[in-house]
Amino acid sequence: MKLSKKFLGLSIAAVLAGCNSETKVESQQPVASEQASETIIPAQTGSFGDQGDGTYINPILNADYPDSDIEQVGDTYYMITSKQHMSPGMPILKSKDMVNWENVGHAFPKLSWAPEYDWDRMNGYSFGTWAGDLVYHEGKWYVYQIDYQNGLMVTMADNIEGPWSEPIMMLPHEEVLDDPGVYFDYDTKKAYVIINTGLKHKSPENKIEGNENYIYEMSWDGTKILDEGKLVYTGMGAEAAKIYKIDGTWYITMAQWTMGDYSTKPGVKNPKNDRKQLILRSKESIYGPYEVKTIMEKGKEFGHRSASQGGFMTAPDGSWWYMHQLIQNDDIPFQGRPQNLQPVTWVDGWPIIGFDEDGDGIGEPVKRHRKPIDGYPITAPSSDDDFSSDKLGAQWEWNHNPRDTHWSLTERPGWLRLKASKVLPNNNNHGPKINEWTNNDGSDSDFWRAPNTLSQRMMGITTGTAIAKFDISGMKPNQLAGFVRYGGVFNLLGVEMKEDGSKHLFYMDKMSNKTMGPELNGNDLYVRTSNARNKATYEYSFDGKNYYAFGPVFTIAFGKWTGDRLGFFSWNEKTDEDAGYIDVDWFTYDYDGPKAARVVKN
CATH class of the missing domain: 2.60.120.200 (Jelly Rolls)
Incomplete structure (x- = not known):
């Protein structure tokens, strides 16, 4: 992922909006059209997402949209999320204001790379599409992902709505575990991907049995790995890395588990007690050396659910924002892993995600906040369907x-x-x-x-x-x-x-x-x-x-x-x-x- 600064012009969606961001809409009533053959149902608000008054409540996407990655192109934000063994795989959504999202399609029309995902096997439960990376590079869309059972792959399209190419396999599963993060450096014309390799390479210095994250150089067309990779970070459960280059400084965000005595489950000793959001910073090279800082922990707003794994965005006013998921933890979430949107502030060259409630320099996720961008209508991923189209809706x-x-x-x-x-x-x-x-x-x-x-x-x-x-x-x-x-x-x-x-x-x-x-x-x-x-x-x-x-x-x-x-x-x-x-x-x-x-x- 990279932050793109191209602007595409204002969408006409705002002209068609039934309300603006300053108007409460839940009290509006259905309106019959002149012909009385149809009824216009106004937009609605509820316990999450856009509140119709210029604010939003987290999770903004309170449904099973895990492992997000965001690509910002002009005034539009695009998101991919994992969906394991479901087909089509890797849902794609878009938004104009970071809060209201709607379906675009899927990056993988079929899970075509392995027979266990076919209807006559159904042997791929929990695998398939895991956390990926969405990139817009030289006029083409790329989606990278690692199937734990099959390896690193990429699919490409000229249009975000597809058609998407058959996936190209780039590294076998014997060498990688999960969560690729891609960066195209236009200053040097070099391309990189960071990957959690787990313990599949196991350096002698790794005494903690932590996940090893390697950076590989890629071809400029984004389809080939050019080297054996270099180890840049090892940590307990460290994964979901994303690479950024901001004013010449390299940053890598990373989610990492902390261990301790605390658990909500009686009898459990030394469990994972929080999956915190880290960031690595280097002013020298993409390969480091890196300073490491924790920039978000779970706080109190969402119970025992950790807050981490996501990506940065910027608004037209220059403000920074971070989209991330709520992790499962001890509280098993029946709705899945939803998406939260957090404000970001920068202090001494380090981002703080959410609000630093206790003054320790680490952010905690907020529940309610002003919207990053005003003027766009309330919307949501599709749900209702009368099956009048000859194509299945992207919600299915x-x-x-x-x-x-x-x-x-x-x-x-x-x-x-x-x-x-x-x-x-x-x-x-x-x-x-x-x-x-x-x-x-x-x-x-x-x-x-x-x-x-x-x-x-x-x-x-x-x-x-x-x-x-x-x-x-x-x-x-x-x-x-x-x-x-x-x-x-x-x-x-x-x-x-x-x-x-x-x-x-x-x-x-x-x-x-x-x-x-x-x-x-x-x-x-x-x-x-x-x-x-x-x-x-x-x-x-x-x-x-x-x-x-x-x-x-x-x-x-x-x-x-x-x-x-x-x-x-x-x-x-x-x-x-x-x-x-x-x-x-x-x-x-x-x-x-x-x-x-x-x-x-x-």
Whole structure:
């Protein structure tokens, strides 16, 4: 990543805004258009993000958008975030004011570099796309990332919206661990990447078993590694490095764990107790020697969740800002790892992120602050969908690469069709592996081995309600299909078609225990799910008006490096049968957070 100072001109988005940054919008009411065929729903505010009064509340993106990297080009800010085994991979978002973000697309249309991510394996849980680096270099976009199981790679595009190239492998996984940070030095025409190699090179001086971070020189086109790398920093869990050159001085930001006696878990000794944000500074060379300073620690605003790993941005007024994630720590976050925005002040050539509340020279993250830039409308990543497009919205991602012959937006225009596939075998080559990376819930359910589960992130942690309308007329015997909430665990509400052709409502818990409900005689089914923090419920309806609770109150949870998600499933329990489909008419999602103004058909 680098800070680009080119300016592209003012977006017309401000002209189309339904409100300005000084106006509270939550009290605005829906307005019917002149034709009364549609209703304009004004932008909304909530418990996080843009507050409509010139301030914002962290996390500004209170959803599973982890491992961010920011590239600033002119007056637009672009962000990538990791998404492990989800496909397409590496979401891309954009913003005009650092607070309001919207979907752009994904850097990896498919996780195409290894067979474990394909629909007929589904063996890549927790791997896939990890923390990456987004770069705009000589008119071309680059995304670098390290798949722990496969190595360092780069994909390129002329346009941020794609198409993106097939990834080029640059270093094998035997030499690297994670988190590349790239810098193109236009003063010297040299390019570099810093990488956490873990202990894969293990210098004799490394007595603490800390992560070793190496800087490699790259070709100027950003696709080749030119040397064996030089070790610049070793630290406990030190990773997520980003390189900056500011007024001739080299800076490297780094996230690093500290160890101690404190833990919120009884009986745990010498745990990781904070993942602090460090910065390295050298006035001599990119290779050092470096001074090291801690510039942000977790503070008190976000409980036990550490604050680190992100990137710097600048505003038109010259102010500096830092985007970072909240780490999981002992408090497992059911919504995933969200993004915070912090002000930055410079003191004696060192940045302080957030506010230094206790006067020790180290910043702590702030909860609420003025926005960096005024005048842009409230917006948010997409959620609602009526499936009227022939392309799937960027909010949706598949559990592993989809089986493309088994879903469609064109076979029945205006509907999403999900065809059932048979469940993959339950063995070591299919489904989640049980190891330190997968956070497995102990379940070997068919759900984890059923292709073409489609979902999007939950938003916020207070309350939310999602509704979907299904047509179940295309189901076949032994098919199960319907609505799912899942992250570390899953809970389903759907329809099962029996051998005799009868259809029955069912609820399934995380251990595959099934509760059967009433027989369904019609074709329309509405499913509604609501949550209050990490407790959720399901309801069903036949007319979209009268809803009936079904199943218990269940707990949603983080796992497989994924927060809770909302979506649809369809599989066939018969081992030699792919028969049946379910159609989804629309999906709506209301939550306690920002949402852009929108038009709803009456």
